Amino acid sequence: MIVWWIVLAVIALGVIALVVRSRRQRRLSHVVLEPERAPMPEVLVTQIAPRPEIDDSPGLDRRLASSRSIFERVRSISVHGALAPEQLDVVEEVLLRSDVGVATTTALLEELRANGAPDGVAAAIRAALMSSFSADRSVRTSADEGRVPVWLFVGVNGVGKTTTIGKLAWHETQAGKSVVLAAGDTFRAAASDQLQLWADRTGADIVRATEGADPGSVVHDALGRAQAHHADLVLADTAGRRVNNANLLDELAKIRRVADREPGQVVETFLVLDATTGQNALSQAQEFLAAAEVTGIVLTKLDGTARGGIVVAIERELGIPVKFVGVGERAKDLLAFEPAAFVDSLLSA
Amino acid sequence: MFDSLSGRLERLGTSLRSRARLTDADLEEALAEVRGALLEADVELSVVRAFLDAVRERVRGENVAQSLTPGQHVIKAVHDQLIEVLGGTTLKVTYASKPPTVVLLAGLQGAGKTTTAAKLASWFKQQGRQPYLVGTDLQRPAAVEQLRVLGSQIGVEVYSESTDPVSVARAGVAEALRLGRDVVIIDTAGRLAIDEALMAEVREISAATTPHYTFLVIDAVTGQDAVHTARAFHDSLELSGIIVTKLDYDARGGAVLSARGVVGRPVVFASTGEKLADFDLFHPDRMASRILGMGDILSLIEQAERTMDPEVMADSAQRMMSGAFTLDDFMAQLNQIRKMGSLGGLMRLMPGMTKDMRKAAENVDDGELNKIEAIIHSMTRRERREPQIIDGSRRSRIAKGSGSSVAAVNQLLKQFELMKKTMKQMSGGGMPQLPGGMGKMAQMASRAAAQRGDALPPGFEAMASGMRGAAPTVTPSTGGKGKKKKGGRVTPPKNR
Numbered sequence: 001m002i003v004w005w006i007v008l009a010v011i012a013l014g015v016i017a018l019v020v021r022s023r024r025q026r027r028l029s030h031v032v033l034e035p036e037r038a039p040m041p042e043v044l045v046t047q048i049a050p051r052p053e054i055d056d057s058p059g060l061d062r063r064l065a066s067s068r069s070i071f072e073r074v075r076s077i078s079v080h081g082a083l084a085p086e087q088l089d090v091v092e093e094v095l096l097r098s099d100v101g102v103a104t105t106t107a108l109l110e111e112l113r114a115n116g117a118p119d120g121v122a123a124a125i126r127a128a129l130m131s132s133f134s135a136d137r138s139v140r141t142s143a144d145e146g147r148v149p150v151w152l153f154v155g156v157n158g159v160g161k162t163t164t165i166g167k168l169a170w171h172e173t174q175a176g177k178s179v180v181l182a183a184g185d186t187f188r189a190a191a192s193d194q195l196q197l198w199a200d201r202t203g204a205d206i207v208r209a210t211e212g213a214d215p216g217s218v219v220h221d222a223l224g225r226a227q228a229h230h231a232d233l234v235l236a237d238t239a240g241r242r243v244n245n246a247n248l249l250d251e252l253a254k255i256r257r258v259a260d261r262e263p264g265q266v267v268e269t270f271l272v273l274d275a276t277t278g279q280n281a282l283s284q285a286q287e288f289l290a291a292a293e294v295t296g297i298v299l300t301k302l303d304g305t306a307r308g309g310i311v312v313a314i315e316r317e318l319g320i321p322v323k324f325v326g327v328g329e330r331a332k333d334l335l336a337f338e339p340a341a342f343v344d345s346l347l348s349a
Numbered sequence: 350m351f352d353s354l355s356g357r358l359e360r361l362g363t364s365l366r367s368r369a370r371l372t373d374a375d376l377e378e379a380l381a382e383v384r385g386a387l388l389e390a391d392v393e394l395s396v397v398r399a400f401l402d403a404v405r406e407r408v409r410g411e412n413v414a415q416s417l418t419p420g421q422h423v424i425k426a427v428h429d430q431l432i433e434v435l436g437g438t439t440l441k442v443t444y445a446s447k448p449p450t451v452v453l454l455a456g457l458q459g460a461g462k463t464t465t466a467a468k469l470a471s472w473f474k475q476q477g478r479q480p481y482l483v484g485t486d487l488q489r490p491a492a493v494e495q496l497r498v499l500g501s502q503i504g505v506e507v508y509s510e511s512t513d514p515v516s517v518a519r520a521g522v523a524e525a526l527r528l529g530r531d532v533v534i535i536d537t538a539g540r541l542a543i544d545e546a547l548m549a550e551v552r553e554i555s556a557a558t559t560p561h562y563t564f565l566v567i568d569a570v571t572g573q574d575a576v577h578t579a580r581a582f583h584d585s586l587e588l589s590g591i592i593v594t595k596l597d598y599d600a601r602g603g604a605v606l607s608a609r610g611v612v613g614r615p616v617v618f619a620s621t622g623e624k625l626a627d628f629d630l631f632h633p634d635r636m637a638s639r640i641l642g643m644g645d646i647l648s649l650i651e652q653a654e655r656t657m658d659p660e661v662m663a664d665s666a667q668r669m670m671s672g673a674f675t676l677d678d679f680m681a682q683l684n685q686i687r688k689m690g691s692l693g694g695l696m697r698l699m700p701g702m703t704k705d706m707r708k709a710a711e712n713v714d715d716g717e718l719n720k721i722e723a724i725i726h727s728m729t730r731r732e733r734r735e736p737q738i739i740d741g742s743r744r745s746r747i748a749k750g751s752g753s754s755v756a757a758v759n760q761l762l763k764q765f766e767l768m769k770k771t772m773k774q775m776s777g778g779g780m781p782q783l784p785g786g787m788g789k790m791a792q793m794a795s796r797a798a799a800q801r802g803d804a805l806p807p808g809f810e811a812m813a814s815g816m817r818g819a820a821p822t823v824t825p826s827t828g829g830k831g832k833k834k835k836g837g838r839v840t841p842p843k844n845r
Contacts, residue, residue, distance in 0.1 A: 006718075007768050009695055010682045014666020017659035093394060099572035102388045157595065157623070158459030158568065166490075187623070189498035193491035211498070244599040274459060278391030278572025280600035301458060304541040305581075306574035329488070 087121050088112065095125075098309030098346045099278050104316060126343055132312050133339035135321035137296070141233065143265035148226045150219075150234045150259045154252060154292050155272035156284055157240030160300040160326060162191060164272050165235045166198030168324075170331035173202045177232040182222030183208035184215040184255060187239035195237055201331070205231065215239065215251070216258040223264040234264065243287035256292045271320065272298045275308030285314045299337070300326035307346050376408055379423045390601030390640050393576040396610040404430050428637050434606060436633025440590045440615045442562070448531035449481070451522060451558050454592070455551055455582055456566035458539030461594035463492055465566050465620055466536040467499035468628035469592075472618070473532045474505065481530035483521030484509035485554060486538040496536055503625055506530075514538065518554045535560065542581030552585055562589045564617065569595045571604035579608035590617035593631065597622045601640050657685050669772050676725050676733040676765065683718060692718065723751040724761050736762055 088109055095105040108128050117124035143149035151168070153161045165181060172179050181204050185191035192208040199206035207222040219236050226234045236259055241248040260266045271294040273281055288294050299308050302325050311322050322337040380401050387397045407426045444450045452469065454462050463486065470480040482500050484507055486492035493509045500507040506528075508521040518535050525533040537554060540547035555563065563586045565579060582588060591612065593605050596619050609616055619631040662685050665678040686692060725733065727750030732739050739747070739762060748755045 004768075005692055005696060006679075006683065006686065006721075007772075009686050009692060010662075010666055010669060012695075013657065013662050013682075013685060014669070017657065017662035017666065096388060096394050097573050099391075099574070102385050156570070156598065158461055160459060163489075188495065189502075190491040190494035193494045194489070197490035242595070242598045244597075274568075274570075276457060276568070276572060276574045276578070277570050278600070278604065279389055280391070280570040280598060281572075283599060301541070303543075304457070304574070305543055305577040306572065310572065 091121060091125050094347060095309065098307035099281075100309035100346075101279055101282065101313045104313040107316075122347065126347060129312060129343045129346065130339060132316045133321075133343075135315060135319055137321040137323050137337060139296070139323055140267040143267055146263070147265040148223055148231065148234055148263050149267040150223070150236055150264045152236045152238065152256060152259055152266050152269045152292065153272055153298075154238050154269060154288050154294065155240060156242055157188075159240065159272045159274040159277075161185070161240065161272045162194050162198070162237055163329075164270070164298050164300060164324070164326060164334065165195065165237050166202070167326070167331050167334040169198055169202045169204045169235055171334065172233055172235075173204055178229065179204040180222050180226040180229070180231045180234045181206040182219045182234055182236040184218050184237045185239040186211055186213045186215050186218065191237070191239070204235075205229065216255050219255055219259045219264075223259070227263045234259075243284050243291075249287060249291040252288075253291045266293075268296055268323075269294050270296050270298050270323070272300060273308070273311065273314075274306075275299055275301045276304065276306040277308075277310060279310065281310040282313055282317070285318055285320055289318060289320060294320055296321055296323035298322075298324040298326065298334075302345075303327040303333070308342075309346055311342075312346075376405065376423070380405060383423070383427055386641070387603060387606075390603035391570075391572045391575070391607070392603035392640070393573050393607035393610070396576065396607045399610065400430065400434065400606075403434075424641070428641060431606070431637035431640060432633050435609055435616065435636050440617050442617070444478070444531065445561050448529075449522065449525045449533045450531060450562070451560040452532065452534045453537065453555055453558065453560035453563045453586075454535065454566055455537050455563065455586060456539060457541065457568070457578055458489070460539065460566045460568045461620065462486075462539060462566045463495050463536050464499065464623075465592055465594055465618075465628075466496060466534050467503060467505070468620055468625055469618065470500070470505045470532075470534050471503040471625050472628055473534075474503065478532045479530045480505050480532040480534060481521070481525040481528065482507040483518060483525075483533060483535045485514040485517045485521075486536055487511060487514055487517070488538040492536075492538070499625070514550060515553045515557050519557045522558050533558075542578050548581070548585050555586055563587065564590050564592045565608065565612070566592045566594060567604060567608050569593050569602040569604060570598055570600040571607075573607075575604035575607040576611045579611045583612045583614070588612055588614050590614050592616070592618040592620065594620040596620060596639075597627065602636065603640055605636055606640060657688055661685060669769075671773075674769055674772065676728065676736060679765065680722065680725050680733075683722060687718065720751075720753060720757065721761060724748075724753055724758055727751040736765065 091112065092105055092109060095108060096102070100108070108125065111128045112121075112124055115124065115128075141149060153165055155161050162185065169179050169181060179202070181195055181199050183192040183195045183206060185195075186209055189211065192211075196206055196208065198204070205225065207218060207225055209218045209221075215238060219234075222234050222236065225231070236255070238252060238255055241252065243249065256266060256269065258264075269292050271285060271288045271292075273284065277284070285294065285297070297311060297314065297320055299311055299322050302308055314320055315322065322342075325335050325337050325342070327333045327335060383404065384397055384401060387400065388394070392400070404423075404426050407430055408423060454466055454469075456462050463484075466482055466484075470482055473480040482496060482505055484493040484496040486496075487509075493507070496509070497507045508517075508524050510517055510520065514537065521535065522533050535554065535558060537551055538547070540551060542548065565582050565586075565588050567575060567579065571578070579588075579591070591605070591608055591614060593602065593608075593616055596602060605616055616631040616633070616636070619629060619636075621627045621629070661681055665674075665682050668674050668678055669682075686695065724747060727747045728736075728739070732743065732747075739758075744755050744758050748758050751758075
């Protein structure tokens with residue numbers, strides 16, 4: 001209970017107090033001796049550490065080619081295609097470099113060892129990865145009779161939630177649907193303005209409020225508007241939030257409840273995930289799943305050098321399917337997720 | 350999900366713990382664990398390899414200190430190496446002899462450049478400078494608008510126009526010169542390192558403004574890709590340093606190590622929250638502890654130095670240990686804790702906390718402190734000194750006075766007694782089973798009390814290296830009595 005936290009803090013602070021006190025005393029005795037602060041040097045960087053060489057990590061195929069002769073020999077020995085350690089090393093390296101993560105990589109390598117590789121390592125690892133993507137990735141666009149379908153977008157800061165909504169608004173309006181955007185990010189400066197520009201571009205309707213307004217009420221108003229105008233879909237933005245703060249997650253859960261109340265119905269909750277994110281993405285997915293019942297992932301910024309391998313771990317462990325990928329800044333640069341293409345790109349990392 | 354590296358190494362088995370010397374096999378086993386920990390912390394693979402080689406050298410080259418177990422020895426080597434890599438070079442921000450000093454920020458989309466630009470401006474302002482912001486991100490809708498809003502919050506003017514990024518940057522610097530501003534911060538659009546056209550554009554901006562500092566803004570949650578990004582930006586722009594953002598996330602932040610390793614330039618600033626004040630110089634030692642999953646005791650000390658009255662705290666902590674401890678002391682301590690910020694924020698920095706404890710601490714409701722305070726305030730002076738005199742009628746008076754219930758008063762009194770008892774026991778040498786971090790902390794306290802006036806008590810380091818992921822389950826200390834009934838829950842709340 002709280003008292004114990006206080007005790008803990010008191011003891012710690014007591015220790016710290018002693019340190020602080022002794023520091024202060026020392027400082028007092030030194031104060032006379034200390035010379036005027038020397039002028040700052042003009043040099044900007046005092047010393048440059050040598051740059052370590054980074055392997056250029058060519059594609060799996062090329063790397064495997066070098067060990068192919070070994071592999072051929074291995075295959076001629078065993079019908080089941082036992083794997084040479086150096087081949088596994090190559091696979092491990094490729095997977096780790098794609099942010100698949102240590103645990104998942106180890107698990108995949110185990111599978112590989114157990115099943116062997118009758119058709120080659122590349123094919124085997126490809127099959128193992130493909131089997132990770134088994135969830136249903138259809139996208140729900142319709143709600144129960146009389147209710148307005150809502151897509152809710154959640155995620156940490158800077159992953160591209162607002163941009164993703166803009167792109168999806170474009171897709172949906174292109175498909176002839178009437179869309180209402182709810183500018184639920186009332187925290188980040190000018191986030192509503194950013195969404196407004198997308199609304200202008202796509203012809204979607206938008207409901208926004210002033211900075212600092214209650215995001216729940218924005219969503220609520222958007223639902224009212226959507227119902228009044230018989231809109232087909234509401235896309236609700238939320239502020240980026242870190243997941244190690246329960247208050248922020250509670251707020252999100254509340255927004256979701258508001259969006260799911262009559263006349264609204266949340267039919268998809270998308271976790272927007274940045275492909276450059278490392279292992280933290282897994283804890284993001286866990287927390288957002290718990291707080292907002294995430295039904296799908298939008299993996300953004302896949303057009304860079306990042307592979308976004310962490311979604312393998314997320315789909316394997318949490319069963320959240322990736323539904324869209326973002327591959328650029330233009331509205332068109334949002335595609336439905338295709339496991340095969342994704343796996344190929346992972347392995348060519 | 351992640352275990353602290355120290356915990357992993359301790360679990361490696363008794364062989365590593367009991368032996369006086371590390372054999373090569375032990376070392377390799379330990380290094381394999383370190384490798385796993387670094388990879389889980391998102392350090393890039395080749396950086397990990399180079400790092401492990403360096404640690405291997407370091408461990409082999411040193412004699413095992415008497416006081417350290419081999420496991421601790423490895424941790425110390427890893428820690429030292431981390432600090433060396435993260436902080437081997439430092440960058441002192443100096444100002445151009447002919448102002449303005451131009452600072453260029455670059456990075457991927459969503460790394461937090463715009464927010465960082467404003468935070469940096471605010472930092473320069475605190476340094477007594479007159480910063481000026483230039484927004485050249487004409488690509489992301491409303492990016493300039495965001496900068497303007499942030500600028501107005503910190504009272505720094507923002508320059509931008511809707512021409513093209515290069516001329517905006519050039520005109521912005523000229524405008525700063527005209528206005529007599531001495532620091533210009535140029536925010537640029539987020540760009541992918543492989544986008545040749547955009548990289549050429551940022552090079553042009555750089556050529557047009559000849560920045561004194563070019564910072565790469567990188568996100569602490571970045572994975573293996575950090576090296577590609579850092580290298581590409583460094584090749585294009587000759588970075589002078591790195592700014593890491595989102596350090597308030599629960600990511601380990603290995604990306605910092607990757608980027609630092611590739612670029613060979615120091616990490617200069619760190620951003621630790623959404624608020625504009627959450628921004629400061631980067632501290633390599635703290636980052637090292639973080640990557641290894643240790644606490645951040647130095648930040649805590651610094652915070653304490655700024656805000657707390659060490660006399661009050663040290664005295665009351667000592668009285669607490671000796672058992673002569675009143676509700677008045679308790680109040681005084683509460684006030685000191687308040688001054689340091691939220692209880693949860695405080696606990697987050699504490700070493701020896703498991704992830705679960707840390708998380709539970711994050712969610713400690715500071716409103717509870719108000720309630721406790723109200724109850725104590727409703728007592729008479731004598732009641733505070735001698736809580737045993739508080740009988741039924743006094744209880745109901747206190748409850749009424751503080752707007753709480755008799756049950757709440759009872760609970761507080763009970764917990765206070767329990768706490769007193771535990772403390773007395775502890776200082777008497779009999780360590781009750783406190784949650785891991787707490788026991789350690791108490792040990793520390795008594796040790797430090799014995800040698801006060803000394804510099805940093807040596808225990809601190811031992812604590813930092815000796816921490817073993819703390820107790821797996823947080824066992825309540827039941828004092829001498831044991832078996833408390835409903836009011837006596839003393840376990841820090843677990844995951845909620």
